[in-house]
Amino acid sequence: MEDFFTYSVILGIFVATFKIATPLLIAATGELVAESSGILNLSLEGTMTLGAFTGFLVANQTGNLWLGLVGAAVGGGAMGLLMAVMTATVKVNQVVAGLALNILGLGGAFFWYRSVYEESGAVAFPTVDRFQTATIPLLSDIPAVGEVFFDQHWLTYFGVLMVPATLIFLNRTKYGLELRSIGHNPEACDMRGVGIISRQYTAVIYGGVMAGLGGAYLSLAGGNQFFDDIVAGRGWIALAIVIFGNWRASWILAGSLLFGFLEATQLSLQASGVDLPYQLLLALPFILTIVALVLNRSRSQVPLSLTIPYHRGER
C-alpha cells in the first residue's frame, strides 16, 4: 500500500485523468448542445465508434493524422445528420432512433473495418503513427503542474477549451439562447418566428461531429489502432455525464475529470496489485450520477421538451 502513494504513481494518476477524460469531455459537451435543442441523441456510443473508425481509416490511408480528424468529424457528423433527419424532420421517437443509430454505428464501423483491412489480407493489425503530446514550452517545465496540464494531446486542450466555449455559446449568444428556448418550449419559439428544424439540425450534427472527434482520440491519440470494442461504453458514460452535470458545461467538465480520475486510480490500483475492489471505483461515477439526479431533482436544468417532438398547430 505504501508503494501506491508515491510521487510518480500519484502524478501518473493525474496525467492519466486528463487523457481518460478527453473523449468523454468532447462527446459530452457536444451532446449538451444537442440536448439543449431538445433532442436526446442516444447513439453516442455508435457515433464515437464510427468516428474512431473513419478517423483511423483516413489517417491510415493518407498518413495524415489531421486529415484523420477531419474524417472522424465527417463520420460523426453524418451520424448526427441521420439522427436529425429522423428526429427533427420525420419526428420518430428519439429513444428508438438513437438506439437504432447506435447499432448502425457500431455494426457499420466493424463491417467497414473488416471489408477494408481483413480482405486485403493484412496479417498484423494495421496501425497509425499516432499523435504525440503537444508539449507547451516553458509551462510544461513547471514541476508536476507542467506534466499534468501542459504536456497533453491537442485534443485534450481542445476538449477543455470547449467547456468555456460551450458555456459562452449557450448563454451569451442569441443562437444559444434560441437553442435552449427550443429545448424548453419549441412552440413558444415557433410562435416567435424562430426556425426550429434548422437549429435542431445544427445542434445535433454538431453533437455528432464532437462525438466523432471524441472517438478519434481513442484511435489516433490515446491508441494507434482501431478494434471492435474501442469505445467500450464511453458513449454511454458521456450521456451519463451530461445528466450528472445537470446540463451545465462547467459541471460536465467536473464530471468528466471525476470519471477520469476514478478510472485512472483503479487502473493504478490494479497495476500495483493493491487488494481493493476496483469494481467499486468503476461503479462510483454511475452511483454519483444517480445521487446527483436525486439531489438536483428540484433544480434540474433538463430541457423541458427533451425527447418530445414538435408539431406545429397540435395542442
Added chain:
Amino acid sequence: MADAAESGAAAPGENILVVEEVTKAFPGVVANDSVSIDIRRAEIHCLLGENGAGKTTLADILYGVYQPDEGRVLLEGEPLELHSPRDAIEAGIGMVHQHFELVPPMSVIENVVIGTPAKQWLDLTEARRRLEEFFADYDVEIDPDAEVGRLSVGEQQWVEIFKTLYFGVEILILDEPTAVLTPQGIDELFRILRRMRDEGLTIILITHKLKEVMDLSDRVTVLRRGKVVGTVDTADVDQRDLARMMVGREVLMQADKAASTAGEPVLEVDEIHLASDTGRGSLEGLSITVGSGEIVGVAGVSGNGQNALFDAIVGVRHPETGSIRIVGQDTTESAPHRIATLGVASVPADRIAQGLLMDFSVKENLVLGNQRERQFSRSGILNRGQIDAFAAESIDSFEIKTPSASQITRTLSGGNLQKIIMARELSGQPQLIIAHQPTRGLDIAATEYVRRRLIQERDRGAGVLLMSEDLDEIFQLSDRIAVIYDGRIVAVTQPDATTLEQIGMHMAGASDAGQGSP
C-alpha cells in the same frame, strides 16, 4: 405603442385587415366555413363564439400557424401570404395565445428577445431599456431579470403582451386573455387595451364571455359552428342579442336551483400541508368542509393550490401534515382506489390527460377504474356482456353522442368526453363529488347539462366540491363559496352575502375584504 401609432398611413376607421371567404377544414370538422370579416384600423374587434366555433382557428390563420384551404386575407388592400408566424410578425401582426408561449426557466428579458433581430452577441441593455420604459409607462411592476416560471399568471400575461408589442406590431390578436385573471386584473388589462387602441393599435380579442364584449369592444363578429353569424356595432346590441346570435336560440342565463341545507359532513379537510410537486402547486394549511346535499364552490385564480387539493382528496398525493376525512373515515394516507370505493367521484380538470384513455373505446372508458367490480369482472376476466349493457345505458341516459359504444374516444367532442367521465363517475351514486373545472371548454348546451347534473346529484344528497375559475359558475351553483389563495382557504361565504368584487379581492390575496374565516 409608438411604432404602431406612427406607422399608420391610413386614417383610423378604414379597413386594415380583411378576411375574404376563408375556409379551413380539419379531418372530420370544418373549423372555418367561408368566413369573411373586416377589421378597421385602431378598433377593438371581438370575435365571439362558443368553444369550437372556429375563433382560434381563424386567429391562427391570421398568424400564419395554419394556411386556409380557400379564401384569402388582405392587409391594407394587399393579399397576404402567411406561411408561418414569422411572416405574420413581419407583416405587423402579433398574437398572444390562450396558453402562454413562454419559456418558463428563462428570464423575462430573455423571453422578450427570442426571435427578435438582435445581434448574435447577446446585448440585453437595449431590450432592458425598452422593457423598463414600457412597464413604467403602463404601471406594471415586473423585474426584467425574474424567471418567468416564477411569475404569477397575471404577470406572465404582461410578458406575453409586451413580447408581442416588442416586435412593433400594428395588429394585436389576443386569444381569451382574461381566462387566468381576477376581476380586478381584467379591469386593469381592459384599461390598458383601450389606451393602446387610442394610441393607434388595432386589437382583435377572442372571447366567449359576453360581458367582456360589452365592456371593451367597438365592434363584434359572432361565429357559430365555423360560420359568421354577423358583425355588429357593440353599441347597438345587448348581451341577450349576442347570446342568441352565439347559440342560435334563446339562452337561460340562470341555472334553476332550489335552496338546500347541508347534512352530515362528507368531506373534512383539516389543516393540510402539501409541498409543490412538478408544478401542481402547494397547500399551506388548507381546511374545508363539505356536507351532504350542498355544493361548495372553490373560487380562485389557477395555480393557487387547486390541483394539489384535488390530488390530496382523491389520494394521488398524501399531505405531509393535517388530515382528510371522507364520510367519517380517515383517508389521509389512503390509496386512490380505496378512496374511490368510499363513494368518491372525481372529475379532473384536464379530462384528456387525467380522465380518459383517448385511444380506448367509449365503453372501456365508461368502466375505467371500475373494472375490478364484480359487476364487470370475475377472477380477472372482463364480463363483456355486462360492460356492453352498462355502456348502452350510460350512453342513453347521459345523452352521449357517439356512433357506437366501440367508437375510439379521441374522435368525440369535448362535451361528449366530459359526459363519459360524468357517466362513469356518477354511476355508483357517489356521496362526494370532486369536480375540477367541469365545464371548461364546453359549449353552452354541454355546460348547462353538466351544471344541471351536479345540482341533481346535490338534491339526491351528495356533497359536491366544485373548483372553478369561472366565477359566474361558482355563483350560480354554490350553496357556499370558499376562496382559495396561496394554498389556503382565505374566505368562506354565501353567494347572496357577497359580491363578485369581494370574491375577486380575496382571489387576489387581499386580506381585509371583510368576510368570515374558514
